[in-house]
Amino acid sequence: MDASTGVDLGRMADAVLQPGFVGKEPPTWLRRRLAEGLGGVVLFARNVVDRDQVAELTAALRAEKPDVIVAIDEEAGDVTRIDAHTGSPWPGNLALGAIDDPALTREIAGHIGRDLAAVGITFDYAPDADVNNDPNNPVIGSRAFGAEPERVARHTAAWIAGLQGAGVAACAKHFPGHGNTSVDSHLDVPLIKAGRADLDAVELVPFRAAITAGVQAVMSAHMRVPALDPDFPATLSYKIMTELLRGELGFDGLIVTDGIEMRAISGRYGLAHATVLALAAGADAICVGGDHADEETAVMLRDAIVAAVRSGELPEERLADAAARVARLAAWSVAAPKIARDPRANEIGLSAARRALRITAPDATFPLAGAPYVIEFQPQLNMAIAPETPWGLMAPLSELAPATSGATLASEEGLPAALHASVGSPLVLVVRDPHRYPWMTDALNASLAVRPDAVVVEMGVPADPRGEVHIATFGATAAAGRAVAELLVGHRFA
Missing domain, CATH: 3.40.50 (Rossmann fold)
Incomplete structure (x- = not known):
C-alpha cells in the first residue's frame, strides 16, 4: 500500500475510535470530530434521560455523520443504559437461561432491538456469551445465560438472531470467555487457568455458536489466558485475536475492545500504548470513555495511532483493515431493515420475568x-x-x-x-x-x-x-x- 497522507492516517485513526462523552446532547468537540471522520460513539447512562431525548441525541450525531456507529451497552438485564433510571423491563440473561426457551430469548432480543433502533442506536455491546462457571465471579454472574456451555450457546445464538433481525448489530462478549474467574477486569487482570481442551469444551462453545449465527461483532476481554498466550492479555494478544478468533474460528466481522481505560489494561500499558497494541493484535474498534470521556483522550488516542503507523509499530495495512471493517459495520447498520417498537413490549418482558x-x-x-x-x-x-x-x-x-x-x-x-x-x-x-x-x-x-x-x-x-x-x-x-x-x-x- 502506498504511504497515506497525514490526513488519511488521521481519518483512519479516527474511524476506529468509539469514545464516550458527557452530557445529554453532543458536545461541540464531538460534533467536530464526527465531521472529521470519527467512526462511532458509545452512550452511557449519563447520556440518557428518556427515549425521546436519546432519539434527539442520535439525530444530532447523524447530522454530522450520517453513518456514525452509535453503540450502547444494553444487555437489558441488570446491565442497562436505556433504563438505568428505572430498571430494565426485561428479564436478564440468567432468567432467560433458567426458562430455557430459545424462541422466547429471540423474541425478547428482537423487542430490545426494535427499542434501540427506534431511538437511533445501531450497535449493542450484547449479548454476554460468557459461561459463568465460577459462582464467585464478581462481574459476570446474572449477566450470563448460565453455567452450562450448550445452554449459553443456544441462547447466545437466539439473542443475536433477535437483535440483528431488528436491525441492530450484536456483539458477543467477552472473548475468549470471562466466566471462570473471581477477578473483575475493571480493577485488575483476571487469570483463566483452564487448558486448551477445557477452553474448547466450555468458554469457546458460545462464541462458536455466535459466529455461526452471523454475529456482527465480538468484544475482547481484558484477561490473561496462558493456555492461549502466556505473554499478553486477550485484548492485546495477536495469538488470541487474530490467530484464534480470526483464523481458527473464522470470524470475519468487527472486533471491538472492552473499555480500553479499564485498569486491567490501562494500569499496566497506559491508554495510548494499549490502544496501539490492541489494533496490532487484531482489534478493529477501540471503546473508550467510561472514565475518559473528553476530547483530550480522543485526540491523544488518534495521535498515538498515527504515530505508531509512522514509526512502524502498527502496520498501515492493519489500520486500513480495521477502518474498513468499521465502515462495513456502519454500512450494514444503515441498510438493515428496522421494525417499529411494539407497544406491548413491557408486558412481554414482565410475562417472561414471571416465567423465570x-x-x-x-x-x-x-x-x-x-x-x-x-x-x-x-x-x-x-x-x-x-x-x-x-x-x-x-x-x-x-x-x-x-x-x-x-x-x-x-x-x-x-x-x-x-x-x-x-x-x-x-x-x-x-x-x-x-x-x-x-x-x-x-x-x-x-x-x-x-x-x-x-x-x-x-x-x-x-x-x-x-x-x-x-x-x-x-x-x-x-x-x-x-x-x-x-x-x-x-x-x-x-
Missing part, C-alpha cells in the same frame, strides 16, 4: 397475610451496572401494597432494629449473591433464626436456598422485582 420465578416450597401459599416488612441487603454492585440503576422489592411492593415498610442494610449493623420493626408483619428478606458476601450470609442466617417464617427472595445468582420459602428471580431487573412483588401480594394479572 422459581419457588423452593411447592406448598407455599400467597398472598402474604398483610402488608410486608422488607429487609433488603445491599451488596457492592457489579461495576458494569450503572450505579443509579434501581433494584429490589421495596418500590414494586409499595406500589401494590402501599402499607409496605422496611429497611435497606449494607452490613449487619441495624439488623436487630429492623427485625424488631418487622414484628407483626410478614417478613421478606431480599438478597443478592449472599454466597459472595460473608456478612450477608451471616445476616440472612441471623434473620431466619429469629423469623423462620420469612420469605427469602434471591435476586442474584441462586446458590443454596435458605429459609422455608425461597424465591429465585435470576436477576434484579425491574421486571423481576415486579413479578415477585405480584406473587407476594396475590396481584392478579391477565
Whole structure:
C-alpha cells in the first residue's frame, strides 16, 4: 500500500475510535470530530434521560455523520443504559437461561432491538456469551445465560438472531470467555487457568455458536489466558485475536475492545500504548470513555495511532483493515431493515420475568397475610451496572401494597432494629449473591433464626436456598422485582 497522507492516517485513526462523552446532547468537540471522520460513539447512562431525548441525541450525531456507529451497552438485564433510571423491563440473561426457551430469548432480543433502533442506536455491546462457571465471579454472574456451555450457546445464538433481525448489530462478549474467574477486569487482570481442551469444551462453545449465527461483532476481554498466550492479555494478544478468533474460528466481522481505560489494561500499558497494541493484535474498534470521556483522550488516542503507523509499530495495512471493517459495520447498520417498537413490549418482558420465578416450597401459599416488612441487603454492585440503576422489592411492593415498610442494610449493623420493626408483619428478606458476601450470609442466617417464617427472595445468582420459602428471580431487573412483588401480594394479572 502506498504511504497515506497525514490526513488519511488521521481519518483512519479516527474511524476506529468509539469514545464516550458527557452530557445529554453532543458536545461541540464531538460534533467536530464526527465531521472529521470519527467512526462511532458509545452512550452511557449519563447520556440518557428518556427515549425521546436519546432519539434527539442520535439525530444530532447523524447530522454530522450520517453513518456514525452509535453503540450502547444494553444487555437489558441488570446491565442497562436505556433504563438505568428505572430498571430494565426485561428479564436478564440468567432468567432467560433458567426458562430455557430459545424462541422466547429471540423474541425478547428482537423487542430490545426494535427499542434501540427506534431511538437511533445501531450497535449493542450484547449479548454476554460468557459461561459463568465460577459462582464467585464478581462481574459476570446474572449477566450470563448460565453455567452450562450448550445452554449459553443456544441462547447466545437466539439473542443475536433477535437483535440483528431488528436491525441492530450484536456483539458477543467477552472473548475468549470471562466466566471462570473471581477477578473483575475493571480493577485488575483476571487469570483463566483452564487448558486448551477445557477452553474448547466450555468458554469457546458460545462464541462458536455466535459466529455461526452471523454475529456482527465480538468484544475482547481484558484477561490473561496462558493456555492461549502466556505473554499478553486477550485484548492485546495477536495469538488470541487474530490467530484464534480470526483464523481458527473464522470470524470475519468487527472486533471491538472492552473499555480500553479499564485498569486491567490501562494500569499496566497506559491508554495510548494499549490502544496501539490492541489494533496490532487484531482489534478493529477501540471503546473508550467510561472514565475518559473528553476530547483530550480522543485526540491523544488518534495521535498515538498515527504515530505508531509512522514509526512502524502498527502496520498501515492493519489500520486500513480495521477502518474498513468499521465502515462495513456502519454500512450494514444503515441498510438493515428496522421494525417499529411494539407497544406491548413491557408486558412481554414482565410475562417472561414471571416465567423465570422459581419457588423452593411447592406448598407455599400467597398472598402474604398483610402488608410486608422488607429487609433488603445491599451488596457492592457489579461495576458494569450503572450505579443509579434501581433494584429490589421495596418500590414494586409499595406500589401494590402501599402499607409496605422496611429497611435497606449494607452490613449487619441495624439488623436487630429492623427485625424488631418487622414484628407483626410478614417478613421478606431480599438478597443478592449472599454466597459472595460473608456478612450477608451471616445476616440472612441471623434473620431466619429469629423469623423462620420469612420469605427469602434471591435476586442474584441462586446458590443454596435458605429459609422455608425461597424465591429465585435470576436477576434484579425491574421486571423481576415486579413479578415477585405480584406473587407476594396475590396481584392478579391477565
